[in-house]
Amino acid sequence: MIETGSLIRSLSGRRAARNFHTFVINEIGQAIVTGRFPIGSVLASDAVMMETYGVSRTVLREALKTLEAKGLVEARPKVGTRVSPRVRWNFFDPQVLAWHFEAPPDPGFYESLFRARERLEMPMVELAARYRNAEQVRLLKYWCHQMETAGDSVEQFGLACLEAHGVIADSAQDMLLRSVLGVVELTLALALTRDVAMSGPDYRARSVDLFVRLTAAIEASDVEATAALFAQCRLLDRGQVY
Known part of the structure; x- marks a missing residue:
């Protein structure tokens, strides 16, 4: 594993x-x-x-x-x-997904990745807004800060972003939905290594801004705002990949 x-x-x-x-x-x-x-x-x-x-x-x-x-x-x-x-092939296996990072670009596969991520992660963030606790909100703020202070370290930024997604998954209290993290990690890795729609630093800055606002919406239990901000996060990553 x-x-x-x-x-x-x-x-x-x-x-x-x-x-x-x-x-x-x-x-x-x-x-x-x-x-x-x-x-x-x-x-x-x-x-x-x-x-x-x-x-x-x-x-x-x-x-x-x-x-x-x-x-x-x-x-x-x-x-x-x-x-x-x-x-x-078991495309939800994290290892199978990770191997695709080295594969030739495949827009059809990328479209499938983002479609799966949207359909699985959207209910996850909505559940997080309903069921999060104070400790999970604290962790989200911590990982947002780690993203903000990552500087030029793609690794630190990526790991902090992935950890934030993990906290959201835990907040949703749905173990099956948590299996989407392998998809999230691959799309994040692709976004962090592409320079298509914007420069790397600009992409990371916009990601941090959206995550800070997403965390505030989750803390306020604002399901509608949470869903809207997540949709923006997804579109940002999609635009960066292809």
């Missing part, structure tokens, strides 16, 4: 420590999602992959089982391990 925030941390070139198992999962998974291992192709033999990645058969087999559980590959007797069609 990928740790929330791992993709944002990688933007500064800082990678989390990995064991052989996670290394192989990441190498093969990213190769599939980015198209280096095309859909329908059969992966190399165990012997070849063991030599390529420098791991034992046990480590390789466990990694392939993990990728199969994510829907990316399918093992077939006398055929080998074949890359599965995209319709079988």
Whole structure:
């Protein structure tokens, strides 16, 4: 399982420590999602992959089982391990989403990302305005301050923004809706590394302003204002990505 925030941390070139198992999962998974291992192709033999990645058969087999559980590959007797069609991929898996960061730009996929985020996160922020407590409001203000003081650190800004989304998710008291954080992290990472509609600093400044106002609306339990401000946040990120 990928740790929330791992993709944002990688933007500064800082990678989390990995064991052989996670290394192989990441190498093969990213190769599939980015198209280096095309859909329908059969992966190399165990012997070849063991030599390529420098791991034992046990480590390789466990990694392939993990990728199969994510829907990316399918093992077939006398055929080998074949890359599965995209319709079988688990796109809500945070690791599968993170691998898309390195994939070629795909406007259709980005549209799907923002559509899913809107439909899942909108009820989440509305619930947060109804059920938030004083501690959650304090945390939102803290993370807004961290965003404001991030300066040129994309990593600090991104992690603070992601933490704020996490507090909103916790305030909503709906564990299923919290699963949208993987989608949020990918769209945020894309927005932070694009320079399309505006400069990076301008994008971050506008994000902070919206989050401060969003926090105030949540604190006031103003559901209508919360929904309107969230819609603005979503449009800002969408405009930055494509």
